[in-house]
Amino acid sequence: MNPSATTSANSPVNPSAATSTSLSARELLAAGLVAQPDAVAEVREEVRDPRSGPGSRALRVTTLGGVSVEVLPDRGLDLGSLWFNSIPVSWRSALGPRGGAVDPADEGWIGRFGGGLLVTSGVDHIGPPEQGHGLHGTHHLTPASDVAVRRLDDGSVEVSGAVDSSVVFGRHVLVERKITVGVDRPRVEVRDTIRNTGPVPAAVPILYHSNLGAPLVLPGTRVEVPGSTRTPRTPEAERLGWQAFPEPTDEVIEGVWEHTGFAPGAVQAVVTAPEDAVRLTMSWDGAELPRCMQWVHPTRGGWVLGVEPASAPLFGPDRSGEHLGAPVLEPGQERASGVVYELS
Known part of the structure; x- marks a missing residue:
């Protein structure tokens, strides 16, 4: 300047x-x-697709830096669509946005999985139904309370709120979430503080299920994750690979990889479209989230790449014991985690 x-x-x-x-x-x-601040960082409350029914409220934040992102108060303050300089980045499923309550004790939520940039899994359970928990837990099904919007000194927008993860006679866990959307930089930060506010120890696994689609994800899109160990969940994962997104197929197939062995400090995963048309950099603290799952689904009409930093294993020998390898908070304890999305 x-x-x-x-x-x-x-x-x-x-x-x-x-x-x-x-x-x-x-x-x-x-x-x-x-x-006024809205001239450089506009915040609008929207009612999404009328087919959605309940749970369709969204806060749309659009900034000078070229970002337009949906924050979903009725979905645990998760993130819906993300656009950068008129390019869609997040994946949207064939279902479109769906709403309404589902039974967390079964896989019913998958039938309403409309996609979006972030679908938080946890903080009671991640992974397939097990030990009385439904698929990927209840965070993304839980409305946030005390939702507030404020402008920071640099003009950025912060949306905050609390998401409860409690049962009547048992665990009482609260996730306090802050989402900061940069006004000058194309940057969205999600930061969580997970607190055990109850009288008993509580497992608190979390997985930041980040869903990316075309035109960021195309055949040949490059994926860089700086772990030292890559573990495929199934032979299909090895067949599909992880470093470059495969060609589309009519076969219904998916592969999941787990990346571990991150160096201390900040971890960056980079997804780059062919010819460097657009790049997404995801970053997180490797001590807070020592694992990263990668979901590769190249089926036509599905066509999604998931990059999913996590605090607990999704599969393998570490997923064992009463808490399935998840961190446990004693009463009064807390832990922090989060993820940053930056576009270029």
């Missing part, structure tokens, strides 16, 4: 000296070139 175009809260830029494309949202506001 030209130094003559810089500003501070006490020294706004001369509007005649710069254009909007050279200024940050904060500078645009300070210079009086826009009259």
Whole structure:
């Protein structure tokens, strides 16, 4: 940026000296070139597809940085559609958005799985139905409470709320979630604090089921995950591979890989469309989420890539014992985790 175009809260830029494309949202506001925060980061409450029924409310955040993302208060503050510079990034299933209550003790939710960028699995269970839990737990079926929207100092938008994971006579766990959508950078951060507010220990597995589709995911789309160990769940996973997305097929087939052995600190997984048309970088803390599942489903009409950082195993010998390898919180304890999505 030209130094003559810089500003501070006490020294706004001369509007005649710069254009909007050279200024940050904060500078645009300070210079009086826009009259309100919504001009650079718009937040709108929407009712989604009328076929959805209950659970269809969404907060749409659209920013100067080129991001438009749905935050879903009635779906555990998960994320629905994500667009970047008019390019859709998240996967949407053939079902479209669906709503209404389902029985968490069976696989009923899969029949309403409309996709979206983030479908949080946990924090009572991840993986297939087991030990009285339904497929992938109840977080994504639970409405958030105390949902609030606020503007940060740089103009970014923060949506926060709490998602309960409790039973009447047993575990009491609360997930406090903050979603920050960058106004100048195409960046969406999900940050969770998981608290055991009850009187008994509680297992708290979490898996950030991130779903990506075309045109980010095309034949040959490259996937980079920096783990040292790759474990296929089935022979189909080995057949499909993980480093490049395969050609479409009419065969109903999927493969799941587990990536582990991350170096300490920040972990980055990168998904890049052919010819570098668009790139998504996902990052998380390897100490908080030491595993990453990768779901490859190249069937026509399905066609989805899942990149899923997790705190617990989805399969294999570590998925054992009373808590299936998940971290356990004692009463009063908490743990943090989250994931960042950045586009270029």
